[in-house]
Amino acid sequence: xxxxxxxxxxxxxxxxxxxxxxxDRSNTFRDVITQNVKxxxxxxxxxxxxxxxxxxxxxxEFWALKNVDFEIxxxxxxxxxxxxxxxxxxxxxxxxxxxxxxxxxxEIKGRVASLLEVGTGFHPELSGRENVYLNGAxxxxxxxxxxxxxxxxxxxxxxxxxxxxxxxxxxxxxxVRLAFAVAAHLEPEILIVDEVLAVGDAEFQKKxxxxxxxxxxxxxxxxxxxxxxxxxxxxxxxxxxxxNGTVAHTGETQDTLDAYSRQLxxxxxQANQRSSLHVERLVLDFNEVPKMKIQLAGLAVPSGxxxxxxxxxxxxxxxxxxxxxxxxxSKGLEIQNTQGKxxxxxxxxNLARDIxxxxxxxxxxxxxxxxxxxxxxxxxxxxxxxxxENHSLDASWGLGFNRxxxxxxxxx
Amino acid sequence: xxEQNTNEEKRDPGPRTLILESGLTEKNYWSDLWAYRELFxxxxxRDVAVQYKQTVIGVAWAVIRPLLTMIxxxxxxxxxxxxxxEGTSPYPVMxxxxxxxxxxxxxxxxxxxxxxVTNSNLIGKVYxxxxxxxxxxxxxxxxxxxxxFVLLLGLMVILGALPSWQILLLPFFVLxxxxxxxxxxxxxxxxxxxxxxxxxxVPFIVQFGxxxxxxxxxxxxxxxxxxxxxxxxxxxxxxxxxxxxxxxGQADIxxxxxxxSLLVVAFFLWLGIRTFRATEKTFADLF
Numbered sequence: 001x002x003x004x005x006x007x008x009x010x011x012x013x014x015x016x017x018x019x020x021x022x023x024d025r026s027n028t029f030r031d032v033i034t035q036n037v038k039x040x041x042x043x044x045x046x047x048x049x050x051x052x053x054x055x056x057x058x059x060x061e062f063w064a065l066k067n068v069d070f071e072i073x074x075x076x077x078x079x080x081x082x083x084x085x086x087x088x089x090x091x092x093x094x095x096x097x098x099x100x101x102x103x104x105x106x107e108i109k110g111r112v113a114s115l116l117e118v119g120t121g122f123h124p125e126l127s128g129r130e131n132v133y134l135n136g137a138x139x140x141x142x143x144x145x146x147x148x149x150x151x152x153x154x155x156x157x158x159x160x161x162x163x164x165x166x167x168x169x170x171x172x173x174x175x176v177r178l179a180f181a182v183a184a185h186l187e188p189e190i191l192i193v194d195e196v197l198a199v200g201d202a203e204f205q206k207k208x209x210x211x212x213x214x215x216x217x218x219x220x221x222x223x224x225x226x227x228x229x230x231x232x233x234x235x236x237x238x239x240x241x242x243x244n245g246t247v248a249h250t251g252e253t254q255d256t257l258d259a260y261s262r263q264l265x266x267x268x269x270q271a272n273q274r275s276s277l278h279v280e281r282l283v284l285d286f287n288e289v290p291k292m293k294i295q296l297a298g299l300a301v302p303s304g305x306x307x308x309x310x311x312x313x314x315x316x317x318x319x320x321x322x323x324x325x326x327x328x329x330s331k332g333l334e335i336q337n338t339q340g341k342x343x344x345x346x347x348x349x350n351l352a353r354d355i356x357x358x359x360x361x362x363x364x365x366x367x368x369x370x371x372x373x374x375x376x377x378x379x380x381x382x383x384x385x386x387x388x389e390n391h392s393l394d395a396s397w398g399l400g401f402n403r404x405x406x407x408x409x410x411x412x
Numbered sequence: 413x414x415e416q417n418t419n420e421e422k423r424d425p426g427p428r429t430l431i432l433e434s435g436l437t438e439k440n441y442w443s444d445l446w447a448y449r450e451l452f453x454x455x456x457x458r459d460v461a462v463q464y465k466q467t468v469i470g471v472a473w474a475v476i477r478p479l480l481t482m483i484x485x486x487x488x489x490x491x492x493x494x495x496x497x498e499g500t501s502p503y504p505v506m507x508x509x510x511x512x513x514x515x516x517x518x519x520x521x522x523x524x525x526x527x528x529v530t531n532s533n534l535i536g537k538v539y540x541x542x543x544x545x546x547x548x549x550x551x552x553x554x555x556x557x558x559x560x561f562v563l564l565l566g567l568m569v570i571l572g573a574l575p576s577w578q579i580l581l582l583p584f585f586v587l588x589x590x591x592x593x594x595x596x597x598x599x600x601x602x603x604x605x606x607x608x609x610x611x612x613x614v615p616f617i618v619q620f621g622x623x624x625x626x627x628x629x630x631x632x633x634x635x636x637x638x639x640x641x642x643x644x645x646x647x648x649x650x651x652x653x654x655x656x657x658x659x660x661g662q663a664d665i666x667x668x669x670x671x672x673s674l675l676v677v678a679f680f681l682w683l684g685i686r687t688f689r690a691t692e693k694t695f696a697d698l699f
Contacts, residue, residue: 016697052606052698093696097432097539100693106432112539120537123458125465130458137454138538 004074006190006221007095011104012068014090014245017052019059064090066245068104072223077216079236079253080225081260083378084315086242088225089194092116095223096192110189110221113140117194119179124168128159128178131167135182149185156207157181177204184211190221205397209234227315227355228396229257229380264378277362277372280341282379289349290383294376296342296360301371304364305332310346311359315378320356320401323347332365350403353382354395441689445541452544456551459523463552474559478515482507485628498630498655499662502571507628508564509658510651513585514627515560517593517647518618519553524597525614528605532699542692543685546601550590557586564658576660585653588677592646595680598688605691605698626651630663639669646680649673 046052065087072078080088093099095106096114121138122131132153136146146153154160157178159170167175193212209231216222216235226232232239232253239256241249241263249259281295307326313319323346326333344360356379362372385392386403393403428440438444464470482504489495490503497506524546528535531545568574604610625647626634634642642648649670655663 047607052694094432097430098536099696100434101432102434104433108430108432109428112430114538116537121534123462125462126458130461134454134458137451138534138540140538143450143454 005071006074006109007070007072007106007223009068009070009095009104009106012065012091012094012101012106013063013103014065014087014094014099015102016062016064017059018062063245065094065101068245068247070240070247070250072221074221075219076238077222077236078224079232079239079256080223080242081227081229081232081239081256082242082248083264087245088242089116090245091242092192092194092223092225108190111140112190112192113186113188114192115139115183115186115194116192118176118183122167122175122179125166127166128163128170131178132182135179136185139183139186140188141186145187153181153185156184156211173204180204180208184208184215187215188220190223191215192223194225195227228394229355229382230353230394231396233257261380264380277360277374279374279376282376284379284381286384289347290351290381292344292346292348292358292379292381294344294346294358294360296344296374297340299335299340299342299362299372301335301362303336304334305366306335306371307332307363307365308342308344309361309363310344311361312346312348313357313359314395314401315355315357318401320351326365327363348381350393350405351381351383352393352395352397352399352401352403354401355380441541445543448540448544451540452548455544455548459549459552460555463555471559474556475563478508478511478560479563482511485511489628495629495633498632498659501573501659501662505564505568505571505573506630506655506659506663508567509655510625510627512557512560512564512658513589513650513654514622514625514647516553516557516586516589517650518621519556520550520590520593521597521600522614522618523549523553524594525600525604525610528601528695529608529611529699536696536699542695543598543688546597546688547594550594550597553593554586554590568658574660575658578657578661582654582657585650585657588653588674589650591681592650592673592677595677595682595684598684599680602688602691602695605695621645621647630655631666632663639666640672643669643672644676646673646676649677 068087068091080091082088090099092114093116094101095108096112096116098114098116119135121135123134126134132150133143133146137143141149154163157174157180159174159178162170162174167178170178212222212224212231212235222235224232224236236253238251239249239253240247241256241259243263248263249256251259277296277298277300279294280297281293283293285291285293305326307324309327310323311319312321312323323344346358358376358379360374360376361370363369364371383392393399395401464473467473469476485507486504490497490507497503527546527549528542534540535542535545600610600614604614625645631639631642631648631652643666650673652663652665652670652673656665
């Protein structure tokens with residue numbers, strides 16, 4: 001290994017065996033009994049061979065990582081991006097030695113600390129002070145190190161008044177602040193961080209981001225997974241894009257982010273090809289009021305009365321809002337002799353910057369049945385700042401999804 | 413900053429290259445374990461600190477449980493069944509001297525066997541040598557042991573059965589009890605991660621073991637020709653040792669049996685560590 005490469009992965013793979021319920025599982029008493037007997041026999045056989053027991057009727061191999069190669073140099077700050085299930089977290093788990101790779105190898109030079117969760121090992125019955133020592137030790141700090149940084153940690157967390165209160169009495173905000181404060185004072189040679197910045201209030205987030213920037217500026221090697229593209233952009237110089245367990249792109253952060261948005265666009269195209277209803281064109285229009293303009297084609301429904309609904313959901317699963325034509329007590333939308341095309345325009349004023357999922361449904365008003373459904377994955381909604389401002393609201397700050405229109409009048 | 417760096421270098425002389433590969437056994441396992449001694453200490457401290465939180469009588473539980481068990485055993489085995497004690501020592505003291513190591517053994521066994529599952533949140537999120545978890549959980553049992561030991565001393569003073577020089581060798585037998593428990597505990601802990609069936613098996617082993625081991629009665633009750641076979645149970649050697657130490661030589665150690673118990677303890681310890689190390693890298697995948 002040349003001296004300035006601190007992490008090198010070669011042909012890395014991680015396999016899991018997953019089980020599922022068979023699709024044609026019928027529910028008669030006899031079938032349930034046979035299936036249970038079968039599962040029991042399999043469980044006993046697995047146990048005799050020392051294998052793990054997996055729930056489900058059918059087993060399948062699943063490669064969470066496959067043929068992953070990359071090199072990371074000393075002092076590099078690397079952002080790892082990709083969709084949910086692309087293998088980012090598994091990669092971090094392998095690198096932090098929590099789980100063993102199934103194939104390939106990794107060489108790591110230097111002391112690694114991994115931060116896959118804030119407050120790992122916090123015990124609710126123990127006081128804040130005790131938990132600082134406990135959590136610090138779990139993250140790999142020595143007692144002397146914690147003693148030295150104790151005041152700094154407490155200061156950073158802002159919970160000094162409650163240091164001797166059991167953390168089960170803490171508000172969730174205080175809990176997270178104390179937990180992050182400990183983590184922020186880790187000083188390993190290599191730091192591995194998984195999506196932990198998305199906690200606390202906006203002010204605290206800013207503080208965390210600042211702290212991360214300090215760490216990155218000290219010449220430490222940092223691997224950083226986040227869905228917050230803004231944080232990735234401001235912290236990382238290089239990026240790794242993961243897709244289906246493999247590395248799809250490595251390079252400068254901006255190039256990697258571009259590759260990611262191309263991948264997202266392609267995948268929503270592919271998903272649409274499968275259903276007859278599909279998107280011909282999707283434009284985010286940020287002139288004046290931000291709008292999402294969607295041109296749909298392949299609308300193959302019999303003539304009738306329908307409601308068209310558009311659900312907007314944040315990546316975290318939180319429902320943001322619904323747009324509807326023909327619903328909410330109106331008489332519905334008559335569709336006759338359709339040529340299979342439709343244009344929707346969803347106004348999204350004041351919506352915060354984040355990645356959203358959009359679902360379009362066509363509902364028969366009489367039967368209340370969903371006739372057609374279309375999911376648009378991961379739309380990266382990045383509005384420009386409003387007039388005179390230099391930031392646009394980012395959902396990851398935890399302030400919510402909407403800028404609420406506020407006006408003010410000055411009086412003498 | 414500079415102070416920090418020199419400190420780190422002191423602990424970790426020169427960055428060594430760590431290689432992660434499938435099935436590769438860690439070369440520096442034991443030195444790693446030593447490097448994580450502070451984590452061991454703090455996890456042990458956590459378990460002790462939390463043990464009696466939100467209980468009304470707190471550490472008194474460590475007294476009440478053995479005291480009541482001792483009274484029942486004395487009544488059932490000593491008074492009703494009229495079994496003989498060791499030499500001239502009072503029956504309650506004899507029972508207590510056997511129960512002390514038994515509670516130590518069984519508490520470690522059940523705590524350590526469950527420890528990986530109760531600490532699964534740690535194991536899934538941070539690396540450390542996993543051996544720390546079950547061994548640290550046995551410290552709680554040692555604290556309870558210390559409390560119960562004071563109870564025994566009080567009992568000895570009241571009943572006038574004072575110990576003699578043999579008690580100086582007690583630390584050796586305490587260590588033996590811990591090792592005897594850790595071997596099977598490590599096997600059960602690793603199995604428990606894969607097959608939660610063992611969660612139900614362990615309490616059964618503990619209950620069963622209490623009657624199979626010479627807790628409520630003296631080992632001298634066992635017929636001479638069966639004593640060697642009886643000593644396959646490693647707890648027999650441990651309890652005999654404890655009684656020899658505490659009853660001032662009233663109880664004899666049956667030497668061939670004791671040697672066999674030592675061998676069984678060593679064998680289970682070896683097997684336990686081997687099983688544990690062979691499976692510990694997969695723990696995080698199984699929770």
